[in-house]
Amino acid sequence: MNEELEKRLSRLQMHAPSEELDQRIAELLREASQPTAVCRPGSTVQQNWKLLCATAVGFLVIGFGLGLSAAGLWPEHGGKFQTVGVEQKLSDAERFENRQISGLHLEVQEPSTVSGMPANERQAKAPDDFRERTGEPLSQQKTTILGERWFEGPNGRLARGYLTATRQRIWKYDEQSKSLRAHELTIPRLVVSSPPGI
Amino acid sequence: MTEQGTPILAEVYRQHRRALFGLAQSVIGCRHLAEDAVQEAFARLCQSRALGRDPVAYVFASVRNAAISQLRRRNTQDRTHQSLFNGHSGGVNTDDPSQSLADRNGLDELAAAVDRLDGDDKQVIVLKVYANLTFDQIGKILELPLKTVASRYRRILQRLAIELRGRV
Numbered sequence: 582m583n584e585e586l587e588k589r590l591s592r593l594q595m596h597a598p599s600e601e602l603d604q605r606i607a608e609l610l611r612e613a614s615q616p617t618a619v620c621r622p623g624s625t626v627q628q629n630w631k632l633l634c635a636t637a638v639g640f641l642v643i644g645f646g647l648g649l650s651a652a653g654l655w656p657e658h659g660g661k662f663q664t665v666g667v668e669q670k671l672s673d674a675e676r677f678e679n680r681q682i683s684g685l686h687l688e689v690q691e692p693s694t695v696s697g698m699p700a701n702e703r704q705a706k707a708p709d710d711f712r713e714r715t716g717e718p719l720s721q722q723k724t725t726i727l728g729e730r731w732f733e734g735p736n737g738r739l740a741r742g743y744l745t746a747t748r749q750r751i752w753k754y755d756e757q758s759k760s761l762r763a764h765e766l767t768i769p770r771l772v773v774s775s776p777p778g779i
Numbered sequence: 780m781t782e783q784g785t786p787i788l789a790e791v792y793r794q795h796r797r798a799l800f801g802l803a804q805s806v807i808g809c810r811h812l813a814e815d816a817v818q819e820a821f822a823r824l825c826q827s828r829a830l831g832r833d834p835v836a837y838v839f840a841s842v843r844n845a846a847i848s849q850l851r852r853r854n855t856q857d858r859t860h861q862s863l864f865n866g867h868s869g870g871v872n873t874d875d876p877s878q879s880l881a882d883r884n885g886l887d888e889l890a891a892a893v894d895r896l897d898g899d900d901k902q903v904i905v906l907k908v909y910a911n912l913t914f915d916q917i918g919k920i921l922e923l924p925l926k927t928v929a930s931r932y933r934r935i936l937q938r939l940a941i942e943l944r945g946r947v
Contacts (some may be wrong), residue, residue, distance in 0.1 A: 583936045586889075590908045593890050594865045598800040602814045606792055606821050613825035614785040 722749040732773065742773040788824055791838045798910035799842050801863055805901035806846035808860040812853070813846065820845035836916040839906065843920060863901065864890040885943070892942050900935045907932055 727744040734740065747768040755762040792799070803813035803820075820841040824830070831837035893904060899921070906917045914932070918925045 583933065583940070586936050586940055587908060589886060589889055590893070590904065592886060593893070595797050595801040595863050595905070595909055596804070596810060596865055597797050598814055598817065602800070602817060603796070605818050606796075607789075609818070609821050609825050610785055610789045610792075613788075 720749065720751045722747055724748075730771075740773050742771055745770045745772055785825070787830060787834050788821070788838065791835055792821070795835065795839070795910055798905060799839065801905045801909055802839060802902060803842050803846040803849075804861070804863060805905050806843060806898055807850050807853075808898075810861050812849050816846040816849045817842055819849070833916060833919065836912070836919045839910065839912070839916075840920045843902070860894065862890065862894050863905070864894070888943055889939070892939050896935065896939075900931070903928065903932050903935060 724745050724747040727746055730742045730744065732740050732742055747770065749766045749768060751764045751766070752761040753764060754760075799817055800810075800813055803816040804810055807813050807816060820838070823845070824838065824841055893901065896904065902921065903917065906912045906920060907914075912920075914925050914929045917923075918928045921928065923931075
């Protein structure tokens with residue numbers, strides 16, 4: 582009885598996979614049979630090891646720096662900024678205000694009084710033999726945040742401040758050399774902000 | 780996959796493609812997902828380094844595992860059960876002119892009865908009847924002892940015979 586049933590079962594025809602699957606399998610097998618002489622990226626285990634080693638080295642470097650800092654061997658600026666002939670140390674009492682640090686004289690002229698600027702529309706028309714120098718800005722500045730400070734006011738209100746240094750470069754026309762000359766300034770600032778929620 | 784293993788894998792697929800697909804479908808129930816399972820299994824096999832001592836059983840086991848993974852990823856309430864067999868009424872091979880109408884009707888009933896089997900029993904039928912594997916190989920694929928597989932196969936045939944009594 583079982584043999585007869587097996588014979589009848591074998592006469593049933595199962596569905597065949599689609600030609601698309603055959604093609605996909607053939608492609609997989611073709612790719613697998615390619616020679617492996619080309620350089621392949623490292624395995625996941627190797628990549629994990631690299632990541633682990635890089636992390637360990639990073640922690641060691643940071644730990645070494647913190648150790649030096651704790652021992653007082655790490656050079657700290659301590660609120661000193663190198664300016665054009667001016668060096669000023671900030672005191673905590675002076676920092677609870679958003680202002681420019683006093684005592685610094687900035688040699689930045691107002692735009693309306695920059696020498697060589699045309700006074701009217703007729704003068705603004707460039708003469709035919711005057712060539713505009715494109716791609717060279719007349720002023721350039723870059724502000725760098727140097728550090729974060731927390732301050733407490735008389736009423737106990739906390740505020741966060743940032744020590745910033747703005748490096749400004751201004752090109753001025755020099756009458757003697759008949760060319761543009763760069764003047765560089767470094768402007769230290771203490772910016773106090775009250776973060777939300779405090 | 781080593782370069783030496785790829786021809787073996789290709790040969791196993793060429794000989795057993797229908798049974799491999801049938802095994803995946805008997806696990807999942809859906810032909811579309813069964814094809815995905817077969818492809819997933821072969822993608823893994825192409826990346827693996829060895830096919831084991833019995834490559835045929837190894838490939839069938841891989842396809843079954845991929846199909847089970849597919850099934851787990853799906854919503855179990857959304858299962859569909861498409862027939863394993865060809866044709867509108869269960870897949871009778873109608874090219875054979877010697878088959879009488881009664882014979883064809885009997886085969887239709889048999890195909891429907893196999894389709895009604897649960898997934899594990901269908902897998903045994905596919906592996907034994909359509910892949911022509913030994914009970915030992917089937918035991919390795921289904922992770923069952925040889926005797927258990929043999930007795931299960933006999934019970935399935937008996938159940939089918941009872942269900943079709945009077946027709947077969």
